Amino acid sequence: MKHIFRKGTDETKPVLLLLHGTGGNEEDLLPLADMISPESSILSVRGNVSENGMPRFFRRLSEGVFDEEDLIFRTNELNDFLQEASEKYGFDRGNIVAVGYSNGANIAGSLLFHHHRSLKGALLHHPMVPRRGLELPDLSGVPVFIGAGKNDPICPAHETEELDQLLTGAGASVEVKWEQMGHQLTRAEVEAAADFFKKELL
Numbered sequence: 001m002k003h004i005f006r007k008g009t010d011e012t013k014p015v016l017l018l019l020h021g022t023g024g025n026e027e028d029l030l031p032l033a034d035m036i037s038p039e040s041s042i043l044s045v046r047g048n049v050s051e052n053g054m055p056r057f058f059r060r061l062s063e064g065v066f067d068e069e070d071l072i073f074r075t076n077e078l079n080d081f082l083q084e085a086s087e088k089y090g091f092d093r094g095n096i097v098a099v100g101y102s103n104g105a106n107i108a109g110s111l112l113f114h115h116h117r118s119l120k121g122a123l124l125h126h127p128m129v130p131r132r133g134l135e136l137p138d139l140s141g142v143p144v145f146i147g148a149g150k151n152d153p154i155c156p157a158h159e160t161e162e163l164d165q166l167l168t169g170a171g172a173s174v175e176v177k178w179e180q181m182g183h184q185l186t187r188a189e190v191e192a193a194a195d196f197f198k199k200e201l202l
């Protein structure tokens with residue numbers, strides 16, 4: 001997968017896996033990494049799917065309706081890539097924290113839903129429920145931050161609540177930060193994610 005790897009100054013800190021939104025790329029979330037954990041190594045990945053030229057992490061059939069088969073395929077592909085990258089760059093596969101926005105948050109959620117211990121934790125900005133009717137792996141000891149907008153038209157509040165319940169039900173420790181905003185990523189939300197990271201993941 002096309003990506004950027006930037007070795008951190010403190011290799012004991014979690015590696016930040018950056019996952020952009022639809023139409024973004026591996027450069028987009030680099031400023032977030034500096035706000036969250038400036039000493040961490042960074043693995044920032046570009047989605048392998050193109051929707052009319054816009055990079056994504058998996059295909060969708062329409063707005064908010066995911067192509068499940070592709071979602072599963074791409075989730076496995078990303079999970080395999082994390083293993084390969086950890087060997088190539090020499091970092092601990094068990095020490096990865098995802099930072100995702102929108103479509104990137106959705107594939108991060110899908111990693112948590114499908115692969116036991118795929119992530120040490122996750123900071124999800126405006127995620128949706130990636131799949132329904134699935135038995136989730138044991139997520140105890142996995143901290144998950146969710147940044148959500150009360151007026152998010154793409155990810156309505158009830159979907160955030162559903163995701164919170166599913167993750168919590170699997171044992172994850174979830175914190176939801178609500179804002180009176182839409183789908184956009186705000187600085188206040190990233191600061192809250194950075195505080196959560198320091199409290200729960202260091």
Ligand code: MLT
Binds near residue numbers: 021060128
């Ligand atoms: C998705 O397709 O992953 C969500 O609708 C968010 C987005 O617009 O990318």
